[in-house]
Each structure stands twice: as C-alpha cells, then as structure tokens.
Amino acid sequence: xxxxxxxxxxxxxxxxxxxxxxxxxxxxxxxxxxxxxxxxxxxxxxxxxxxxxxxxxxxxxxxxxxxxxxxxxxxxxxxxxxxxxxxxxxxxxxxxxxxxxxxxxxxxxxxxxxxxxxxxxxxxxxxxxxxxxxxxxxxxxxxxxxxxxxxxxxxxxxxxxxxxxxxxxxxxxxxxxxxxxxxxxxxxxxxxxxxxxxxx
Numbered sequence: 001x002x003x004x005x006x007x008x009x010x011x012x013x014x015x016x017x018x019x020x021x022x023x024x025x026x027x028x029x030x031x032x033x034x035x036x037x038x039x040x041x042x043x044x045x046x047x048x049x050x051x052x053x054x055x056x057x058x059x060x061x062x063x064x065x066x067x068x069x070x071x072x073x074x075x076x077x078x079x080x081x082x083x084x085x086x087x088x089x090x091x092x093x094x095x096x097x098x099x100x101x102x103x104x105x106x107x108x109x110x111x112x113x114x115x116x117x118x119x120x121x122x123x124x125x126x127x128x129x130x131x132x133x134x135x136x137x138x139x140x141x142x143x144x145x146x147x148x149x150x151x152x153x154x155x156x157x158x159x160x161x162x163x164x165x166x167x168x169x170x171x172x173x174x175x176x177x178x179x180x181x182x183x184x185x186x187x188x189x190x191x192x193x194x195x196x197x198x199x200x
Contacts, residue, residue, distance in 0.1 A: 106177030114140030
C-alpha cells in the first residue's frame with residue numbers, strides 16, 4: 001500500500017470518528033441512551049482517562065496522558081512511514097499501523113480540543129464552539145457511545161469469581177477510534193506472520 005492510500009484510510013477513519021462524536025455530543029445529554037437493538041445501544045459517556053475509564057491521578061495526570069498520546073502518535077506515524085518506505089512491508093502491516101494511528105489520533109483530537117470547543121454535557125446538549133467551554137486545551141474528555149450488552153443477568157452462584165453477581169457481557173462502551181485501534185492490533189495478532197513477512 002502506498003503512503004497516499006494509507007493517508008486516505010486514516011482520513012476516512014478520522015472523519016467517521018469525529019462526525020459520530022460531534023453528532024452524539026450535540027444530540028445526547030451525558031448518560032442518555034437510545035436502543036437500536038436489544039443487544040446494541042447508543043449510550044453517551046465521556047472518558048477522562050485511558051481504556052476502560054482508567055485515570056492517571058493528580059492535577060497533571062490528564063495533561064501527562066495527552067502528551068504521552070501525542071508522543072506515541074509521532075512514533076506510530078514514523079513506523080507507518082518507515083514500513084512503506086522500505087517497500088518490503090506487507091499490506092497487512094501497513095493497514096494495521098494506519099488503523100492504529102487513525103484511532104490514536106482520533107482520541108487525541110478529543111483530548112486536546114474538546115475542552116475548549118464544547119460546553120458541558122451533563123445537563124444539556126453540548127454546543128459546538130461554545131462561548132463557555134467546559135475545560136481547556138489538553139484536558140478534553142473522549143466521547144464514547146457504542147454499547148453492546150449482548151447478555152445481562154445474574155450468574156450462577158457456583159461459578160468462581162463472578163458467581164452470584166449481576167453481570168453484563170459485553171459492558172465496554174467505545175467509539176470509532178477505539179474500533180480502529182482494536183482492529184489494527186487484531187490484524188497484527190491474527191495475521192502476525194503475514195503482517196511481519198518481508199516481501200522480496
């Protein structure tokens with residue numbers, strides 16, 4: 001795959017990611033949910049930290065996370081350029097890196113800019129380019145919305161660890177950027193030999 005095609009893939013993922021986030025942000029109040037199917041819902045949450053809602057504590061935790069993401073994106077971007085320039089890398093590897101880069105960059109946009117272009121979503125629909133933004137640069141919250149609760153109920157008490165508890169499978173809420181990252185990582189894992197096979 002050529003560099004322009006990789007850039008096009010990144011652009012398409014970013015466009016879909018940001019359109020979906022802006023739509024949800026300006027049409028849903030935080031915590032609002034719409035059922036598409038009984039196993040698929042649009043559920044608006046905001047993630048202040050890393051995957052699964054993990055946060056880095058402290059006053060500068062969020063800033064450190066955003067700066068770390070920026071450095072990581074720079075490294076992934078170089079990896080993509082290097083993989084294409086060597087001309088021996090497989091398309092599996094190039095597509096995987098492009099998806100990971102697009103996903104990481106999509107969530108960085110939220111972290112860097114959303115705090116200064118949106119107002120609060122907790123009790124109202126957010127306004128794009130608001131005069132009263134909810135945060136500041138590098139302190140924005142990542143918008144998540146896709147929720148697939150395939151099964152919900154109480155597990156049998158004889159099961160170890162989770163037995164007798166209220167349980168939902170699958171309880172993660174994520175966005176297009178997260179899907180791109182997961183798909184890219186999945187390609188590297190499932191197609192490992194093809195992805196890292198050197199063309200001759």
